[in-house]
Amino acid sequence: MRFLKGKKPKSSPRIMRTKDKNLNKADKKGPKAGSNRRDRRGKRISILYLLPSVAGVLLFFVLPFMIVIYYSVIDNPISGQFVFFDNFIMVFHNAAFQQAARNTMMFSAVAVPLAVILSLLLAMMLESKIPFKSQFRTFFLSPMMVPIASVVLIWQVLFHYNGMMNEVLEWFGKGKIDWLNSGYAQVVIVVLFLWKNLGYNMILFMSALSSIPKDILEVAVLESASPFQIFWHIKLRYMSSTLLFVTIMSLINSFKVFREIYLLKGDYPYDTMYMLQHFMNNTFGKLDYQKMSAAAIMMAIVMVIIIGILFLTENYFGKDVEG
Amino acid sequence: MMLKRTRAAFDGVSEERWNKQIKRKKKIKHTRQIVRLSFATLFAACFAVLFLMPIVLTVTNSFMSASEISANYGQVFATSDTGGKVYISERVNLKFIPDMVSFSQYITVLFKSPEYLLKFWNSVILVVPIVIFQLLVAAGASFGFTRYRGRIKEIIFFVYIILMLMPYQVTLVPNYLVSEWLHILDTNWAIWLPGIFSPFAVYLLTKYMRRIPISVMEAAQIDGAGEWHIFSRICMPLCKGAMCSIAILIFIDYWNMVEQPLILLADSEKHPLSVFLSKINAGEIGLAFAVATIYMVPPILVFLYGEDYLVEGITYQGGIKG
Numbered sequence: 001m002r003f004l005k006g007k008k009p010k011s012s013p014r015i016m017r018t019k020d021k022n023l024n025k026a027d028k029k030g031p032k033a034g035s036n037r038r039d040r041r042g043k044r045i046s047i048l049y050l051l052p053s054v055a056g057v058l059l060f061f062v063l064p065f066m067i068v069i070y071y072s073v074i075d076n077p078i079s080g081q082f083v084f085f086d087n088f089i090m091v092f093h094n095a096a097f098q099q100a101a102r103n104t105m106m107f108s109a110v111a112v113p114l115a116v117i118l119s120l121l122l123a124m125m126l127e128s129k130i131p132f133k134s135q136f137r138t139f140f141l142s143p144m145m146v147p148i149a150s151v152v153l154i155w156q157v158l159f160h161y162n163g164m165m166n167e168v169l170e171w172f173g174k175g176k177i178d179w180l181n182s183g184y185a186q187v188v189i190v191v192l193f194l195w196k197n198l199g200y201n202m203i204l205f206m207s208a209l210s211s212i213p214k215d216i217l218e219v220a221v222l223e224s225a226s227p228f229q230i231f232w233h234i235k236l237r238y239m240s241s242t243l244l245f246v247t248i249m250s251l252i253n254s255f256k257v258f259r260e261i262y263l264l265k266g267d268y269p270y271d272t273m274y275m276l277q278h279f280m281n282n283t284f285g286k287l288d289y290q291k292m293s294a295a296a297i298m299m300a301i302v303m304v305i306i307i308g309i310l311f312l313t314e315n316y317f318g319k320d321v322e323g
Numbered sequence: 324m325m326l327k328r329t330r331a332a333f334d335g336v337s338e339e340r341w342n343k344q345i346k347r348k349k350k351i352k353h354t355r356q357i358v359r360l361s362f363a364t365l366f367a368a369c370f371a372v373l374f375l376m377p378i379v380l381t382v383t384n385s386f387m388s389a390s391e392i393s394a395n396y397g398q399v400f401a402t403s404d405t406g407g408k409v410y411i412s413e414r415v416n417l418k419f420i421p422d423m424v425s426f427s428q429y430i431t432v433l434f435k436s437p438e439y440l441l442k443f444w445n446s447v448i449l450v451v452p453i454v455i456f457q458l459l460v461a462a463g464a465s466f467g468f469t470r471y472r473g474r475i476k477e478i479i480f481f482v483y484i485i486l487m488l489m490p491y492q493v494t495l496v497p498n499y500l501v502s503e504w505l506h507i508l509d510t511n512w513a514i515w516l517p518g519i520f521s522p523f524a525v526y527l528l529t530k531y532m533r534r535i536p537i538s539v540m541e542a543a544q545i546d547g548a549g550e551w552h553i554f555s556r557i558c559m560p561l562c563k564g565a566m567c568s569i570a571i572l573i574f575i576d577y578w579n580m581v582e583q584p585l586i587l588l589a590d591s592e593k594h595p596l597s598v599f600l601s602k603i604n605a606g607e608i609g610l611a612f613a614v615a616t617i618y619m620v621p622p623i624l625v626f627l628y629g630e631d632y633l634v635e636g637i638t639y640q641g642g643i644k645g
Contacts, residue, residue, distance in 0.1 A: 038544075043471045045550040050467030053460045054479060056520025061486050064497030071500075125363050131385040132364070138630060141372035146378055147579045150602040150615035154377040154384075157396055193376065200637060207638040233483050245640070248488060253488035259581040263601040269337060277582065280492050284499065295455065296496040307488060 027323045073294035087294040092098075100279040103272055107186060111193045115250040116243070117166060118194060119201030126202070127209045137206075141199035148196070152263040159188050180265065185273045192260045197253050201246045208242035209235065237317070244314040248307060338567035344357040345524075374563040378619070385616040387430055389609030395608055396608065402438035428613035439596070439614050447469050449511060449584075450577045454570055461524035461569070462562075466554050468525070471531040472542070480529065483522040491582045504588055513587040518577060532558055566634025571629050578622055 072088065073266050074224065075081035122140060126133055143151075158164050159179035166176045179188050212235060220230050236243070258277035261269050267282065268274070283292045365621065384392065393426075397604075432439050468480055486494070502513040543553050584594050591599075596618050603611045626633065 039471070041475075042544075042550055046470040048467075048472075049463040049550075049554070050476070050479075052527055053467075053520060053522075056460065056516070057483065057486065057522055059499055060520050061494060061497055062482070064501045067500055068496050097326040120368075125367055128360070128363060130360060130367060136367050136371055139374055141630070141633070142378060142623075142626065143374055145575060145622045146619055147597055147622065148581070150619045151377040151381055151581075153611055153615055154380045154602060157380075158377075169451045195377070198376070203634050203637045204640070231419030235598075252488060252490055255492060256582075259579070262581060262585070266601070271438075271574050277492050280495065281585060289500075292496050296413070296493045299614045301494045303489060303493065304485070319418075 014252065052178060058323060068293040068296055071289050072297050074290070077289060087290045088298065091291050091294045091298070094291075095283075096274070096279055097276075099271065100276045103186075103274055104276045106253070106272075107193075107257065107275070109187070110191045111254050111257075112247060112250045114190065115194055115197050115201055115254075116246055118272070119198045119246070120205050122198060122202045123205035123209055127206060137203070140202055143196050145198050148259050149263055153193060155188075155260075155264060166236075180273075181270050184270055185270045189257055189273060193254060193257050196260075197250060200253075201250060204242055204246050205239065209223050210241040214237045240314050240317050244310055247310055251306065324452060337576060349417075361400070372450055379386060381612055381619070382616050383420060385611070385612040386424045386426070387489050387609070388425045388427055389421065391422055391608045392612065406506050412610040424565065428610055429617075432610055432613045433618065436610070438616075439599075439610070442594065442596040442599045443617065445593060446578065446597065448578075449514055452515055453577050454516075454573050457521060457524045457573055458566060458570055460519060461528045462559065462566070464525045464529035464559055465532050469531040469535075469558070470550070470553075480526075483526055486522045487526050495582060497588055498583075499586060509593070511588075511593065514580075515582050517583075523576075526572060527569050527636065527639055528562065528565060531562055535561055550562055564632060565627060565639065568632040571625055571633045572640075615621075 029066050034170070071077065073084060074083060075083045075086075130136065141264055156163075161167075161176060163179075165179060169175070177184050179185065193287065216234060218231065220234055226232075255275075258275050261273045261275060261278070262281075265273060267278065269278070276295075280292065280295060283295070387395075429600070458629070468476055474619070498513075498517045499508075501517075502508045505512075507513045507516070514539060538574065539557060539561075540553050543557055579597060580595065581598055584598050588594060591602075600618065
């Protein structure tokens with residue numbers, strides 16, 4: 001504290017002086033010369049504000065990620081022998097990893113489009129002057145708030161072999177299904193995923209829908225465009241950036257579905273529910289750094305590629321609207 | 324009026340009849356719209372019921388007595404044989420309303436078995452510092468990103484976005500390595516520190532702060548305000564709403580955490596309730612609903628209090644390029 005105080009009088013007169021200079025110079029040359037120095041000082045201070053966060057991110061995310069890259073190409077941490085892509089190949093040929101990757105991809109490929117389309121439908125429904133709009137919004141958003149751990153019990157009761165879903169099925173004269181221990185497990189987790197994430201996506205779409213300029217829609221109606229044309233050529237175009245964002249967020253959230261599965265079934269669930277996170281967790285248990293690092297890097301690369309592709313498509317379709 | 328009359332004359336219909344036709348058409352359109360709206364409402368209502376059902380069921384079931392729960396749901400959770408002492412029905416009866424409302428579960432949880440409260444307290448202890456300090460760090464960082472934007476800062480910001488978009492599976496490995504290196508594995512610090520420096524809040528707050536007109540800050544600068552004054556007197560008050568919404572988003576996210584404690588905290592004594600709830604054994608299944616309900620209370624209170632903030636926060640998240 002004291003050294004700050006000691007420093008201040010030194011620096012503050014200088015500011016005063018530059019300010020005075022500014023005032024004097026303003027008549028002749030404009031304020032450029034003085035503000036340059038002040039800018040530089042401000043820049044330095046603004047870096048100071050940035051510092052804690054950047055240091056933390058470097059220490060906890062960026063640097064360790066470098067170490068992860070290093071681990072992924074060496075034999076083991078003690079000998080440190082460079083083995084190139086051996087770890088990647090080993091992980092890639094691992095049966096558990098293949099299973100996990102396949103399940104995760106299958107799940108994301110089904111759940112993400114469903115989440116985007118259904119939430120868009122919900123949003124359009126709520127934007128069409130429906131009564132009790134804000135109440136509905138609250139209802140649809142509430143699953144996002146509720147901790148998964150709290151409702152997992154109810155899911156278990158619902159999807160148990162003698163549970164309510166099967167009773168409903170029996171009403172319709174269908175046989176019982178062992179939801180959590182059969183191929184239908186994927187259906188269950190898609191339902192859980194949608195339940196949790198639709199509200200969030202819906203809010204994003206609602207705000208995008210309400211920000212479409214009204215005059216364009218009116219012109220379209222006057223020129224007798226069909227509702228489908230309005231939706232396809234105008235609304236979708238204007239929402240392209242939101243569409244991109246919702247897709248990316250759904251994708252990321254689809255990786256988080258591990259929570260539901262873990263809370264439902266523990267470390268080793270039914271085969272079709274074995275996700276990448278299970279693989280990671282179980283590898284953590286064995287402390288196999290090379291495997292873990294290689295798997296993490298492979299995931300990171302895949303993520304970057306997917307997000308890059310999404311960005312590029314959005315750029316292609318939405319660029320004429322943006323300006 | 325003029326137009327109408329000429330049109331009516333042109334079609335060879337009298338003005339009266341023309342007006343009537345228009346009225347009828349309007350009426351048809353109106354009824355059609357009402358029908359469509361009521362359909363939409365009905366559909367939305369069905370969806371709403373489906374969405375709310377699990378939550379409502381959890382709450383109502385928490386008021387059942389232990390014997391009623393084990394009778395209804397014993398089958399689901401029975402991992403070991405109870406020896407035929409307790410009645411368990413063949414079917415799993417999902418009930419909306421308990422036969423007899425009793426608070427016995429809550430009394431047991433709150434006064435007789437301290438372990439649940441301990442785990443609840445673990446959750447609080449893990450989440451609250453993350454929310455507070457992540458916001459503090461983010462406030463400074465987003466101010467840094469907003470003032471004097473340059474190429475280097477943009478690149479750093481881009482790295483933040485990439486990090487934010489990475490799933491846990493990727494970031495947990497680095498986190499684990501650092502925690503091990505710093506010898507904070509199995510302590511709360513292993514969860515606090517990565518949480519505090521998570522780029523999520525920085526990203527959101529920066530996006531918000533960049534919307535503040537730059538002239539406001541320049542005006543303050545010309546009036547002689549230093550960077551600290553601009554930060555504390557101008558940016559922070561303007562970002563109050565955004566801070567609230569970000570706090571809510573962080574809170575929900577970490578209140579729900581499962582992955583981090585599973586990997587970073589080997590000692591299950593330190594696990595938050597979100598992980599512990601899944602490990603409740605069959606004998607205490609009666610308590611599970613009450614504990615689940617108690618665990619739901621804080622986020623629901625936050626939600627009811629700050630729904631508008633939450634919606635605003637989600638809205639700001641959208642439009643990643645902005």
